[in-house]
Amino acid sequence: MTRVLDRAAIAAALADLDLVGRIEAGFAAYSAGRCNVPPVGELLMETGEVHIKYGCVTGDPTYLVKIASGFPGNPARGLPSGNGVMLIFSQQTGALETVLLDEGHLTDLRTAIAGAVAARLLAPPDIPAIGILGTGIQARLQARELRAVVACRDLVLYGRDASRRAACRADLAAMGFVVRETDDPAEVARACRLIVTTTSAEAPLLSAADIRPGTHLSAMGSDTPAKQELDPAILARAARVIVDSRPQALLRGEAHRALAVGAIDASCLDEIGEILLGRKPGRRAADEITVFDSTGLAVQDIAIAAAVAERATAAPALARSLGGD
Amino acid sequence: MTRVLDRAAIAAALADLDLVGRIEAGFAAYSAGRCNVPPVGELLMETGEVHIKYGCVTGDPTYLVKIASGFPGNPARGLPSGNGVMLIFSQQTGALETVLLDEGHLTDLRTAIAGAVAARLLAPPDIPAIGILGTGIQARLQARELRAVVACRDLVLYGRDASRRAACRADLAAMGFVVRETDDPAEVARACRLIVTTTSAEAPLLSAADIRPGTHLSAMGSDTPAKQELDPAILARAARVIVDSRPQALLRGEAHRALAVGAIDASCLDEIGEILLGRKPGRRAADEITVFDSTGLAVQDIAIAAAVAERATAAPALARSLGGD
Numbered sequence: 001m002t003r004v005l006d007r008a009a010i011a012a013a014l015a016d017l018d019l020v021g022r023i024e025a026g027f028a029a030y031s032a033g034r035c036n037v038p039p040v041g042e043l044l045m046e047t048g049e050v051h052i053k054y055g056c057v058t059g060d061p062t063y064l065v066k067i068a069s070g071f072p073g074n075p076a077r078g079l080p081s082g083n084g085v086m087l088i089f090s091q092q093t094g095a096l097e098t099v100l101l102d103e104g105h106l107t108d109l110r111t112a113i114a115g116a117v118a119a120r121l122l123a124p125p126d127i128p129a130i131g132i133l134g135t136g137i138q139a140r141l142q143a144r145e146l147r148a149v150v151a152c153r154d155l156v157l158y159g160r161d162a163s164r165r166a167a168c169r170a171d172l173a174a175m176g177f178v179v180r181e182t183d184d185p186a187e188v189a190r191a192c193r194l195i196v197t198t199t200s201a202e203a204p205l206l207s208a209a210d211i212r213p214g215t216h217l218s219a220m221g222s223d224t225p226a227k228q229e230l231d232p233a234i235l236a237r238a239a240r241v242i243v244d245s246r247p248q249a250l251l252r253g254e255a256h257r258a259l260a261v262g263a264i265d266a267s268c269l270d271e272i273g274e275i276l277l278g279r280k281p282g283r284r285a286a287d288e289i290t291v292f293d294s295t296g297l298a299v300q301d302i303a304i305a306a307a308v309a310e311r312a313t314a315a316p317a318l319a320r321s322l323g324g325d
Numbered sequence: 326m327t328r329v330l331d332r333a334a335i336a337a338a339l340a341d342l343d344l345v346g347r348i349e350a351g352f353a354a355y356s357a358g359r360c361n362v363p364p365v366g367e368l369l370m371e372t373g374e375v376h377i378k379y380g381c382v383t384g385d386p387t388y389l390v391k392i393a394s395g396f397p398g399n400p401a402r403g404l405p406s407g408n409g410v411m412l413i414f415s416q417q418t419g420a421l422e423t424v425l426l427d428e429g430h431l432t433d434l435r436t437a438i439a440g441a442v443a444a445r446l447l448a449p450p451d452i453p454a455i456g457i458l459g460t461g462i463q464a465r466l467q468a469r470e471l472r473a474v475v476a477c478r479d480l481v482l483y484g485r486d487a488s489r490r491a492a493c494r495a496d497l498a499a500m501g502f503v504v505r506e507t508d509d510p511a512e513v514a515r516a517c518r519l520i521v522t523t524t525s526a527e528a529p530l531l532s533a534a535d536i537r538p539g540t541h542l543s544a545m546g547s548d549t550p551a552k553q554e555l556d557p558a559i560l561a562r563a564a565r566v567i568v569d570s571r572p573q574a575l576l577r578g579e580a581h582r583a584l585a586v587g588a589i590d591a592s593c594l595d596e597i598g599e600i601l602l603g604r605k606p607g608r609r610a611a612d613e614i615t616v617f618d619s620t621g622l623a624v625q626d627i628a629i630a631a632a633v634a635e636r637a638t639a640a641p642a643l644a645r646s647l648g649g650d
Binding site for chain 2: 002004006038039042043044045046047048050052054055056058063065067069070071073074077079083085087089091092093094095099101
């Protein structure tokens with residue numbers, strides 16, 4: 001019997017979930033070597049591109065296949081460019097248990113929750129303001145999810161485009177934040193001790209001289225070899241550079257860029273899962289600069305999908321079932 | 326709006342479809358170089374294994390992702406070891422249009438229809454009897470689908486296990502065949518001019534001396550480097566060795582085995598799509614021995630899935646829809 005959850009059913013299932021704990025367990029499983037995640041499949045077409053991520057935590061009840069796509073022509077049609085679906089199968093029988101018609105939302109959300117995990121482990125004890133760079137969906141979700149782990153509700157928002165910035169500000173205000181706007185990233189660095197970057201920039205927005213002692217930065221935007229939001233000198237100056245996956249950080253994201261110019265050495269990289277396993281410390285001093293470089297792991301998808309599916313099992317009215325034999 | 330078709334809805338959609346024509350168009354598109362099919366994804370777990378096949382015919386309305394699994398512990402649970410699902414997405418927007426909860430049935434069926442295509446193109450004009458080696462689901466489906474392209478209803482069935490053979494005989498008789506059973510593959514070769522092998526044998530069942538002039542053999546069972554149903558000397562003696570994919574035939578199936586022992590040269594292999602495109606001839610003489618070596622192509626999955634989805638569009642009552650936003 002396969003269950004199908006649409007966006008509304010997924011939203012209902014998400015309402016009561018402790019996703020921070022689930023994503024943390026996923027990162028820990030990854031760094032403990034318990035994840036079986038083959039290389040990403042890729043289908044490149046003239047009209048768009050598709051990535052297929054799949055894998056499991058060994059011994060879990062289920063395995064996951066995620067299909068995520070980007071179609072650049074969609075906005076001209078009034079559609080979001082990104083789309084996606086997650087499929088949850090039994091690791092015991094291979095049966096398709098749950099189809100999550102999330103249209104990419106769960107990927108956005110698991111990325112936001114990785115930011116909250118990093119803030120919980122690495123943010124300084126006193127945060128005068130949260131800084132957010134970027135005004136898209138990820139800027140909104142990062143701010144929303146941070147509320148569970150950070151008491152601060154003052155926020156400085158950077159964006160280049162004034163109208164997009166104003167729209168984002170309104171959404172953040174509705175979440176309970178007191179928001180100040182700026183078109184200068186350095187102003188964010190001056191005012192904030194927890195900074196989250198969510199742009200698709202391909203050149204640094206923040207430079208090392210801007211960053212104050214005792215700042216934590218979560219670089220969420222750069223997930224390809226080309227994207228970059230932070231000056232490599234920030235990583236060189238940081239007491240700790242934490243990544244989601246050491247092998248992946250060598251190939252993409254901020255650490256990759258800093259390694260390429262010799263600003264840091266690969267031996268300085270720790271995984272966030274290693275902190276969660278107690279194998280590496282979190283923040284050690286209030287005046288340390290720390291960086292979390294997120295490139296995105298399949299185990300985050302596995303964790304969030306399993307959490308939603310389990311919640312739907314506990315509250316079956318959320319899902320519609322389709323009979324098998 | 327995503328539609329979900331379960332086994333019953335798929336069966337209803339299949340009732341009126343000309344799948345031979347659709348699979349032929351798929352083979353032709355493949356040999357014309359119009360298929361975009363990346364390497365197969367593979368997830369190997371202790372409990373089972375999963376293969377992810379995906380791709381499209383360039384310019385088609387849709388692309389396909391197929392997830393197929395084999396879990397050897399299933400039969401002890403009263404479940405089939407194989408399972409599967411096919412997902413059809415728009416090639417224009419990436420939207421998930423149709424979920425086919427076929428549990429692997431469409432893969433079985435597209436394999437059977439490849440046998441029918443080969444028989445249409447390569448079987449001799451006079452067939453005293455059809456020979457089937459093997460007594461599983463593929464033996465039944467091959468016989469069933471051959472009825473659309475071959476007038477002969479006399480059939481010789483080979484299987485090792487008497488009770489499985491008797492059960493298969495009963496099913497074939499119900500399809501309108503007059504069936505004779507045997508436990509000697511050579512007897513099939515003596516009596517039949519159209520022979521379809523559907524076993525998972527890893528050593529030849531038929532040898533070259535058994536095969537009469539004017540025989541066509543479709544080797545459907547061997548789809549891995551290890552499996553083998555035909556003596557390589559049969560391929561050496563054959564006037565034509567037709568494969569579904571020349572690159573794939575170098576790596577798996579009967580041609581692969583015959584090439585490995587030097588029985589044939591790769592230059593002798595023609596693709597079935599090349600015959601359909603008119604670039605290569607089909608059967609040229611009544612007394613030729615011809616071999617079709619099927620290893621299975623994603624384009625067959627693409628073709629059958631698209632046909633089922635289009636039929637469901639034409640008869641919307643077949644599908645259940647799940648709302649988007």
